[in-house]
Amino acid sequence: MVAAPVTPDQPVADTPARRRDVRGTLxxxxxxxxxxxxxxxxxxxxxxxxxxxxxxxxxxxxxxxxxxxxxxxxxxxxxxxxxxxxxxxxxxxxxxxxxxxxxxxxxxxxxxxxxxxxxxxxxxxxxxxxxxxxxxxxxxxxxxxxxxxxxxxxxxxxxxxxxxxxxxxxxxxxxxxxxxxxxxxxxxxxxxxxxxxxxxxxxxxxxxxxxxxxHTDPDQGTATVAAVQGNVPRAGLDFNAQRRAVLDNHVARTLELAEDVKAGRAAQPDLVIWPENSSDIDPFRNVDAANQIQRATEAIAAPIAVGAVVIDPDDKLPRNTVVLYEPGVGPTDTYTKRQLQPFGETMPYREFFRIFTPAVDRAGTFQPGTDPEGFAMGPAKVALDTCYEVAFDSVVRDSITEGANLIAIPTNNATFGYTEMTYQQLAMSRVRAVEHGKSVIVAATSGVSAVVAPDGSVTRRTGLFTADALVATVPLRGEATLATRLxxxxxxxxxxxxxxxxxxxxxxxxxxxxxTPGAGVGEEExxxxxxxxx
Structure with missing residues (x-):
């Protein structure tokens, strides 16, 4: 039996049609x-x-x-x-x-x-x-x-x-x-x-x-709100190693605001929002940190929502928590971040990814919260959505449906330096303001902090990596938008x-x-x- 001859592979002809195909693809x-x-x-x-x-x-x-x-x-x-x-x-x-x-x-x-x-x-x-x-x-x-x-x-x-x-x-x-x-x-x-x-x-x-x-008119009165931006020692990941300096910055800026209020240079706030991670020192475990926060609370004579890292007493794992401090009382309520950032606050499949890089151990072991209810602060019922949470429709919506008439977004963007991240996140807050018909207060450790009206317009804002405090009187709106109801x-x-x-x-x-019936093999309609x- 004679083997059939093998025809060697021929190069594809460089035809005008092929050149057109290549140009078209490009x-x-x-x-x-x-x-x-x-x-x-x-x-x-x-x-x-x-x-x-x-x-x-x-x-x-x-x-x-x-x-x-x-x-x-x-x-x-x-x-x-x-x-x-x-x-x-x-x-x-x-x-x-x-x-x-x-x-x-x-x-x-x-x-x-x-x-x-x-x-x-x-x-x-x-x-x-x-x-x-x-x-x-x-x-x-x-x-x-x-x-x-x-x-x-x-x-x-x-x-x-x-x-x-x-x-x-x-x-x-x-x-x-x-x-x-x-x-x-x-x-x-x-x-x-x-x-x-x-x-x-x-x-x-x-x-x-x-x-x-x-609508931007109030249907549940107004509130004078302060957003404190204490700033961080310097941009970058290592700000976390300088936790006390960050806390001291926010205490100091709040004390300055209290002096401005006494001097008539600023309105007396009904409530104050501090950023996420404004106290990376657990105030429930560190008496000095707790005393400094309470000192600021007494000076400003208004409740403060403080972003803190809190260690759970049972499992000893951290929670990204907002703690409500009130004058003359101390901590009275907490909110724990529900939507955690993977590869940052948590590390999915840590053991698997460690095969490729030890950098996975830089990710945290934070545990999520489950309760969407925010805080009653002065005349306001405040929905809290911490940093990354503002990107998620359902997370923000769940916090609103608890009866909120104001939204607060405590955030920490210092890790991302002078990039566009903070502006992208502020845009999300502006969309949420219109979506739910609420004023939004953005408090960032290093900026950009902002006050957003229910129509999405920014009425106050700070710069990046500056210490500042925004004070504004905002409408409180309890009416649910069609988007909220649907x-x-x-x-x-x-x-x-x-x-x-x-x-x-x-x-x-x-x-x-x-x-088709009667078509030859391989023929299609x-x-x-x-x-x-x-």
């Missing part, structure tokens, strides 16, 4: 990167919020008619160009080991969403379905992995934008849907302007209508509709690619359906 990749970068540039501290719809318009052009695999690849590039610069602050003091893996993970989850967006891109009404799929993808990123990482939700880049009032109706998910729909509809104009124009106009019209639902329902409904669209598109694809696009 162009699409560059456009995807430009689109993702546009969305990044829409986030604070910049006020170019309108770049977010531009980024989605680019994405819409790239995804239309593509298969899921192409949608995944293009979305990965788009997501990396968006998330890598947005999350640069995560590597400020620990390097690439935190920043690049996190950015890649976020981009991969975005790519899952863009793959699904490509699948639905040939359905009638494609921009709507694609925007709904985007909402579903943001919902996914809010819960996985490790409890979710909602940083980069499109709504958090819109505190200066037209769409912000929609937060009072459907929360951050509705704002994100409106932004995505605007851009995706713009991308659809040349294909079907009769559909695209209404889809383009509707989000803007809805946002304008929702403006009438945003809770997670808008997100659930939009997510369900997006997933339904994916299921329908996949069903249509399978039917169109099913072999492909009439230009979703799977037929390269």
């Amino acid at each position: 162009l699409r990749t560059l456009l995807a990167a430009a689109g993702g970068a546009a969305v990044f540039l829409s986030f604070p501290p910049r006020t170019t919020w309108w770049l977010a719809p531009v980024g989605f318009a680019v994405l819409g052009v790239l995804l239309h008619g593509r298969r899921a695999r192409a949608g995944f690849g293009l979305g990965l590039v788009w997501g990396l160009a968006f998330m890598a610069p947005l999350l640069r602050w995560t590597g400020e003091f620990v390097g690439l080991i935190a920043w690049l893996p996190l950015a890649l993970l976020c981009a991969l989850l975005i790519a899952v969403g863009t793959a699904a967006m490509a699948v639905v891109s040939r359905l009638p009404g494609a921009p709507v379905w694609m925007a709904l799929v985007w909402v579903a993808d943001e919902a996914l990123r809010s819960v996985v992995p490790f409890g979710g990482f909602p940083w980069g939700k499109i709504a958090f880049g819109q505190p200066e934008g037209w769409y912000l009032p929609l937060a009072s109706v459907g929360g951050a998910p509705l704002v994100g849907f409106a932004v995505a729909l605007t851009g995706l509809a713009a991308a659809h104009l040349a294909r079907d302007w009769k559909l695209a124009v209404p889809a383009l106009v509707l989000p803007v019209a809805a946002a304008l209508a929702a403006t009438g639902l945003v 809770g997670a329902w808008p997100e659930w409904v939009m997510t369900a509709l997006g997933l339904m669209a994916v299921a329908i598109a996949l069903t249509v694809t399978r039917r169109r690619t099913r072999p 492909t009439d230009g359906g979703p799977a037929g696009a390269a």
